[in-house]
Amino acid sequence: MRKKRTENAPKALKVAKALELPPDVVLGIPGITVLGGCEASVQNYKGIVEYDDKKVVLNTSIGIFEITGEELDIKTVTDDEVTLHGKVTGFEIK
Amino acid sequence: MIFAFLKFLRGYLVIEAEGLFLERFINLAIKSNIFLWDIKKISRNKMTLKISILGYKKIGKAAHATATKVVIKERRGLPNFMNKHKKRKAFLIGIILFGIIISCLSSFVWSVEISGTEKIDEAVLRDELRSCGIDAGVLKFNHSPQEVKRKMMLLNPDIAWIWVDIKGTRAFVEVKERTEKPDIVPDGEPCNIVADCDGIIENTVILKGKTVVSEGDIVKKGDLLVSGVDDTNYTGPIMYHADGEVYAMTWHEESGVFPLTRTEKFKTGNSQSRFGVKIANWEVPVYPFSKIPFEQYDKNTEEKTLKLWGDLYLPASWKSYYIEEITENSVTMNEEEAFGFYTDELCKKMERQFSADVEIINKDANYELQGDKIYVKCSLQCREEIGQQAPLYKNDMEDSGD
Incomplete structure (x- = not known):
């Protein structure tokens, strides 16, 4: 069976960095950006697992992303990026 | 967004x-x-x-x-x-009418703006443009810049280059004027080189002709410098098109009587900004409505033509003035100051009249007090090219030959 790309993520990340390539694009690993505690966006996610106004759980290639906050709504959602609006209080990778 | x-x-x-x-x-x-x-x-x-x-x-x-x-x-x-307003016919007609009116009105030339004119009178140019089909109120589509260019060049011989650019509802006309060609004796026609003004010959660079003067000679305006006639013993006189440059030391003088007191304008530092709207030829003040509070003032005007999106210019403009109060002070100068001040003015006046190749070597000035006025004389020693080609006619030649 083909090995999962992300199992070698730390190694691949090193290679990508050595070649000065943007790792998120080359490896398809997820990234999270929080803007001033009122906007958060996750790139390269796989799917939405759970969503309500207190908690958003996303499935990604390295595990589960859990973003907690208040009055969260999904501002936009596309194939590879979710943008959340609302008060972001924390996030966790499981 | x-x-x-x-x-x-x-x-x-x-x-x-x-x-x-x-x-x-x-x-x-x-x-x-x-x-x-x-x-x-x-x-x-x-x-x-x-x-x-x-x-x-x-x-x-x-x-x-x-x-x-x-x-x-x-x-x-x-x-x-x-969908909601499908049934409101008047509303729909209004929208369509609005679109039609806007597109109709914006397909006309509303104003013609001319730039680049110095000697040519703008009113004359406007008349000529009108006859070529560029005028306020003309449809903007049916004209080609090439055609206008050709017609205008024929109409006005002073135009060296012209271009008409229609942007939105304004036509921008750019003109380059023809500079008058200098008096040059055509190549091959016999000519002499004569002095343009008085001076002492410094050096000569002669391409063709017989040099009559040598370094250090004093020449007067009109004196022969390089002859186009060579009288040989064997074949009789031969005529050339004399060509070359003659450099000479020249003196230029300027003098004048000036008063010792002069008025100087000072800015007092008080200023005011005023705004107004100009619609067609009517101007309406926007702020402030009061009269200008200064007796004497400098006025800086800026005019901005209002436009809708893009290039749709309206026949209205926003005017802003910047007004600065000035006072006139009469300054009495002592003779030294006055001498310095007026010498500078005289020198500048002379330099303005010089062509570009004149090289100033020495400045000399003196003055004389005449009551409450001062007489200043300023002379400049220069190095310049004084040779000028003068045609030599065959008739003259025959006369002198006899």
Whole structure:
């Protein structure tokens, strides 16, 4: 069976960095950006697992992303990026 | 911003989705390339979201697969707006009429702006442009710049180059004037080189002809410098087109009687900004309405023509003035100061008249007091080219030959 790309993520990340390539694009690993505690966006996610106004759980290639906050709504959602609006209080990778 | 406008233009729906697997519903929708935004959860199994009209048509599959009930709450955007007002005929006619009027009015040339004229009178140029079909009130489509250029060049011999550019409702005419050609004796025609002004010959660079003067000679205006006639013993006189440059030391003088007191303008530091709107030829003050509070002032005017988006210029302009109060002081100078001041002025006046190749070597000035006035004389020693070609006619030649 083909090995999962992300199992070698730390190694691949090193290679990508050595070649000065943007790792998120080359490896398809997820990234999270929080803007001033009122906007958060996750790139390269796989799917939405759970969503309500207190908690958003996303499935990604390295595990589960859990973003907690208040009055969260999904501002936009596309194939590879979710943008959340609302008060972001924390996030966790499981 | 632009996305919001596009969304508005294409129309979108606010829908309410109700079901147990809302996350899965979103995932499926995204997988089938439906764009969703502003998703808000209302309760455990209810949420509102926005979706494009096209997306809504495709959402049925995802809704069916996750047993989600989808209800349209609101229709928004331009298509919905049009549907709503379909029956209001006057409104529709108004919109169409507005579009027609705007497009009609913007297909005329409203003003002609001319730039680049120095010697040519603008009014004359305007008349000539009118005869070529460029005028305020003319349709802007049926003219070609090439055609106008050709006609204008024939009409006005002073134009070296002209271009007409129609931007929006304004026609910009750019003109380059022809500089008068200098008096040059045509190549091959016999000529002499004579002195242009008085001076002492410094050096000569002769390409063709017989030099009559040598270094250190004093010449007067009109004196022969290089002869175009060579009288040989064997073949008789031969005539040349004399060519070359003759450099000489020249003196230029300027003098004048000036008063010892002069008025000087000072800015007092008091200033005021004023604004106004100009519609056609009427000017309306906007701020302030009062009269200008200064007795003597400098006025800086700036005019901005108002325009609608792009290049649709309106016949109105916004004017802003900057007014600075000035006072006139009469300054009495002692003779030294006056001498320095007026010498500078005289020198500048002379330098303005010089052509570019004149090299100033020495400045000399003196003065004499005449009561409460001062007489200043300033002379400049220069090095310049004084040779000027003068045609030599065959008739003269024959006369002198006899």
